[in-house]
Amino acid sequence: MLTFEQKLEVLESFPELQRNNVSMGRVNFHYEDSGFDKKNVAYHLHPNGNGYVYGGRLHDYETDDKGFVNIREYSAEELRALVAKSIQSLTVKRSNKPLASSEGVQEELWTGPNNESLLVKYEDELWYIYAGVNLESAFETYEEAEQYCEEEGFSKAQD
Structure with a gap:
């Protein structure tokens, strides 16, 4: 000890x-x-x-x-x-892909099959997943959002 x-x-x-x-x-x-x-x-x-x-x-x-x-x-x-x-x-990694955001908003870009992308964004105490401008899903924890992205064949984009 x-x-x-x-x-x-x-x-x-x-x-x-x-x-x-x-x-x-x-x-x-x-x-x-x-x-x-x-x-x-x-x-x-x-x-x-x-x-x-x-x-x-x-x-x-x-x-x-x-x-x-x-x-x-x-x-x-x-x-x-x-x-x-x-x-x-x-630590929430911020994407280097700029997006209109306010102070305290974290976002992360995920890429997947056929060069599709998802944006995982934390705001208002929830994790939102967007495909373009369309809301795909929302989760209470980052782990749930991360699991969803991985199950859909996406991985974190490299900055």
Whole structure:
């Protein structure tokens, strides 16, 4: 088990995270560039060695009802991998294909058979999939939208 200081060292090695000291000596780390309402990546890291990392958008980790993974027994490598995956899960890649958009709207272009394309766009707390100007579908999570695109034979466009 890593010490509190060792866990802090791992978390502080991610420049995209901001440290926030909270009550009783605990520390949180926020990801301000999150594409979602969730900004806490590390939550209540405690001097006794306990703490949590957000894994609510990850499928390979056991989480509590708030989507957090207990990291008490994690090694440095395990912790680093989980934090990187957590950050990636909260990052929404913007397409380089410009579209009239307002602040906070994320979009991603997917290409498929016969050079068809779909636009996956997050707005108003939903993921919308457009084929041209036509709305194909809407989903509550990015994973559902991603699964739909993949099932239809589409893949993320390379920027």
